[in-house]
Amino acid sequence: AQKVTQAQTEISVVEKEDVTLDCVYETRDTTYYLFWYKQPPSGELVFLIRRNSFDEQNEISGRYSWNFQKSTSSFNFTITASQVVDSAVYFCALNGENEKLTFGTGTRLTIIP
Amino acid sequence: GAGVSQSPSNKVTEKGKDVELRCDPISGHTALYWYRQSLGQGLEFLIYFQGNSAPDKSGLPSDRFSAERTGGSVSTLTIQRTQQEDSAVYLCASSGGGLNTEAFFGQGTRLTVV
Numbered sequence: 712a713q714k715v716t717q718a719q720t721e722i723s724v725v726e727k728e729d730v731t732l733d734c735v736y737e738t739r740d741t742t743y744y745l746f747w748y749k750q751p752p753s754g755e756l757v758f759l760i761r762r763n764s765f766d767e768q769n770e771i772s773g774r775y776s777w778n779f780q781k782s783t784s785s786f787n788f789t790i791t792a793s794q795v796v797d798s799a800v801y802f803c804a805l806n807g808e809n810e811k812l813t814f815g816t817g818t819r820l821t822i823i824p
Numbered sequence: 825g826a827g828v829s830q831s832p833s834n835k836v837t838e839k840g841k842d843v844e845l846r847c848d849p850i851s852g853h854t855a856l857y858w859y860r861q862s863l864g865q866g867l868e869f870l871i872y873f874q875g876n877s878a879p880d881k882s883g884l885p886s887d888r889f890s891a892e893r894t895g896g897s898v899s900t901l902t903i904q905r906t907q908q909e910d911s912a913v914y915l916c917a918s919s920g921g922g923l924n925t926e927a928f929f930g931q932g933t934r935l936t937v938v
Contacts (some may be wrong), residue, residue, distance in 0.1 A: 717866075725891065733845065742923065743923060744924050746922045748929075750879060752930060754913070754931060755929055755930070755931050756915070756917075756929040757929075758926040758927070758928070761924060761926055763923075763924060772879075801869065806923045806924075807923070808872060808923070809880070810855070810870070810921075810922070811869060811872055811880055811882075812857060812872075812873065812917075812919075812924060812927055813869060814859070814867040814869075815866060816865055816866030817865075817866045817867075819864075
């Protein structure tokens with residue numbers, strides 16, 4: 712069975728602060744993909760990034776960066792210089808060999824102006 | 825269409841009635857998922873269709889829930905004899921299939937059972 716854990720249920724930070732969202736996963740598969748999605752107040756989930764289990768190279772895209780560490784089964788997401796528009800619920804997800812896309816419970820991020 | 829379309833966007837039904845929720849995936853997408861999101865909660869997996877393979881129904885919470893996908897395209901989620909605990913947003917997603925493809929989500933159907 713596969714499982715995704717997002718221990719942080721809610722985070723609030725003041726605008727321009729950096730914030731890291733944690734994600735820990737469990738799987739017995741050797742091949743899998745990890746994803747981050749954003750759900751703004753409008754409700755529709757939006758894909759942000761994917762990472763495969765063989766690629767531990769971390770990535771930076773603008774204000775977003777991702778840290779994948781297979782040794783600790785973690786796939787954390789950092790927003791630097793946060794903005795009010797970043798306020799949303801962020802979901803981490805795993806797609807394993809059974810292709811059953813499994814989501815964590817989400818982290819509600821509030822950026823305080 | 826350009827994106828995943830779900831209908832209706834909102835549905836209010838009386839306890840005990842049956843409801844049908846529709847999902848029209850992105851054209852050409854072979855994989856289709858249904859999830860349930862209760863207020864302030866995460867996404868609960870319900871069912872997964874991939875091409876002509878038998879669907880993965882392991883997430884359906886009871887035998888009152890069923891889903892079908894006709895012609896590998898449109899899907900209908902049916903809830904029989906609705907209960908108040910069925911109230912939630914039901915989300916549909918589709919993808920090109922495979923581990924690496926991201927899922928595209930619809931806006932969801934907000935179901936309220938009164």
